[in-house]
Amino acid sequence: MTPGRQFFPMARAEKVALVVLIxxxxxxxxPIARSVEVAGMALFGWLMAALMxxxxxxxxWTFRRRGxxx
Numbered sequence: 001m002t003p004g005r006q007f008f009p010m011a012r013a014e015k016v017a018l019v020v021l022i023x024x025x026x027x028x029x030x031p032i033a034r035s036v037e038v039a040g041m042a043l044f045g046w047l048m049a050a051l052m053x054x055x056x057x058x059x060x061w062t063f064r065r066r067g068x069x070x
Contacts, residue, residue, distance in 0.1 A: 017062040021055050 010018075028047035036043040 011066055013062050013065060017058050021051075021058060024054075025051060 024047075028044065028051060032043075034042055034044050038046055
């Protein structure tokens, strides 16, 4: 393997999706999200629910857009 080359090639859209999901997850764990309540539930709970729903959808959408590799 040549230096500087990735072992598993990753498309640009996949990198963007990965960075967005990691950023969203990291932002969800900020201390401010624990003290704010929305509709009787902590903001942290809402963000975790959104992450559980949006992470698979974003991933599937990203791979679906790319299409099959040939």
